[in-house]
Amino acid sequence: MSETTLGGIAGRMPRFIRRADPAVLTAFACIVLLLFFGSLYSRSFLSPEYLLQQLKVASFLGVIATGMMLVILLGQIDLSVPWAVAAGAMMACAAAAYGPVGVALAIPFGIICGMLIGVVNGIGVAYLRIPSMIITLATNAVAQGLMVVYTGGFSPQDSATGAMRYLATGFAIPGVPNAVIIWALIGAAMVFVLTRTGFGRTVYGIGNRERAAYLSGIDTRRVVMIAFAVSGGLSAFGGVLLAGYASKAAQSMGDAYLLPSIAAVVLGGTSILGGRGSYLGTVAGVILITLLQSILSVMQMPEAGRQIIYGVVIVAMLLLYGRAPASR
Template sequence: MARRIVELLRNPLAIAGLAIVALLVAGELLSPGFASQRQIITLLKVAALLGIVAAGQNLVILGGREGIDLSVGGIISFSAFLAGNLMQQQDAHLVQGVTLVLAAAFAIGFVTGLGVTLLRIPPLVMTLGMLGVVQGGLVLLTRGVPSGRAAPMLGRMVGEPLVFGLPGILFIWILIGAALTLVLRRTTFGYNVYAIGTNEAAAALAGVPVRRTRTLLFALSGLFAGMTGILLLGYTNYVFVGAGDQYMLPSIIAVVIGGTSLAGGSGGYVGTMAGAVVLVLLQSILTTLNIPPFGRQIVFGATLLALMLLYGRQRRLRG
C-alpha cells in the first residue's frame, strides 16, 4: 500500500489531479459556490485558453535544447488584433479571418524556428527577439488604440453552451488534446520529437531530420498561440493591446506541472492540460483572496523557480 502511494506521488499527472481536487475544496471553503457547476465551467473556459497556447509550448519544450517559446504572448495579442479587424463583427468573414490569422501565426513561428535551427540562435534569445518584433509591430499598427470586434458566431462558440451545457471552446480543447496525444505517441513525427529532445546527436545519426522537426515545433507553437488569440477575441469580444502577455509565464509552468521535463524528451500533453487547470484554479483562489496582480505574478514566478530547481535535479540524474 505504501509503495503504491509513493508511486502515485511520483506521477506528475496524479499530483496535478490531487492538486485540482485540493484547490476546489479550498476554494469552496474560502468562497461558497466556488466549486459550483457554473463556476467550474467558467474556470474551464479560462483553462482552455491557457491549455491551447501551452500545447505549442509543450511541443517546443519536448524538443529539448533549452526550448522555451517566449514569443507566444505577442503572437496571441497580434492574432486577436488581426482576427478582430478581419472579422469586424461579421459572421461572413469568420472563416477567412481564422484562416489568415492561423497562417500568419504559423509563419511567425516558422521564422522563429529558422532562426533557431539555421542561424543557431538560442531559443530564449530568438523568441525574446521575435516577441519584441511582434509587440513593436502591434503598437505601430494600433498606435495604442484597440480596434476590431469578434464575429458573433465566434463569441457564441466560446461563451455559450453547445452540448451538455458545455461551451464549444471546451470541445475544441478536448479535440486538440486527443489529436496531439495521438500525434506524439503514434506517429513518426511524435517519435522524432521525443528523439531529438532526448539526444539530438543520436537522433541525427539515426536519420531523424532534426532541423526540420525543430523548425516545425516552433511553427506549431505559433499556430497554437494564434488559435488562442482568436478564441481570446471570442471570449472578450474585443481587442486590447497586450492581451496575450498574461499567458507567457503560465504556459511554461503548466507544461512543467504536467510532468514534461524542461530538459526535453519526456512528458506529454494530457499532463499539461491538467497543469493548466491547476494554474487557473490557483489564480482564481488568489483573486478570491484579493491578492493584487503583482502578488499573483510573484506566486507564479516562485512556482517556476521551484520547478527549475527540480529540473536541475532531473538533468543531473539524467546526465
C-alpha cells in the same frame, strides 16, 4: 518486512496509478487540495457552474500551453507567445473588417499570421542554429513592432466576428462551453500525434539527443521547424479565442499568457530540457494554474500578494518533484 508490505499495497493499486508519472499525480493531488481549501472558503467552489466556468477559462491557456509543450519537449522554448497571441487576435479582427469574405476567413487568417511568426522562429532555431530563447525574443519584438505600427499604438477598433464569439462563448452541446470542446479536440489531436505518429516519436527523440536523432536519419531541422510553426499557430488560435471571448483584441492581451503557459507545462512534469513529459501533465498544470489564479482573485487578494503566492507555489511544487538529479 515493511518493504513487502509496501510492495503488497503497490501491487493491489490499479495499474494506471502504478504506471503514472509521480509529477502528474502530484499535480492532480494539488488540484484536489486547492479545491478542498477553496470549498472551506466558500461553498460555491464545488458547484458545477463554477468548475465549468474555470474549465472554460483554462481552455484558452490550455490551447496556448499545448503549443508551448511541443516546443519544450524539443528542449527549446518559445518566448514569442505574447505577441503571437496578440497578432492572431488583431489580425483576425482586422480581417473581419473586409466584407463577408474577410469575416469568413478571419479565423484562418489569424492562425496563419501566428504560424508565420512560428516559421520565422523555426528557421532561426533549426536552420540558423540560433538559441531559441534569443530568436523567439527577437520575433516577439518584431511582431510587437508590426502590431504597434498597424494599430497606431491603440487597441484596434475592429471587433470579433460572430464565429469567433461562438467558438469562445457558445454552447454547441448544452452545458458544455465550446472553448472546452475545442481544447479537448486539440488536446486529443496532440496526444494522438505525440504517442501514435512518427512525428511524435521524433519530437521526443530530438528532445533527448538531437545528434542521435539526426544520425538515425531523421530530418531533425524540419521537425523543429514544424513544431515552432504549430506553436505559433496555436498561440494565435488562443488569441483568436480570447478575442472572441472579450469580443475585441487589445494591445497587451498576450502578456499574461507567457509565464503561465511555461509554468503549466513544467508543473505538469514536462522536463524543460526536453524529451520527457506527457500531455496529461500539461492538462493538470493548466487547470492547477487557472484554479490558483481564480481562488486568489475570489479571495480578493491584491495583485502583489497574488504574484508572490504564485511564484512561491511554483518554486515549492518544483522543489517537490522537478529537481534535476544530483551531479555525481
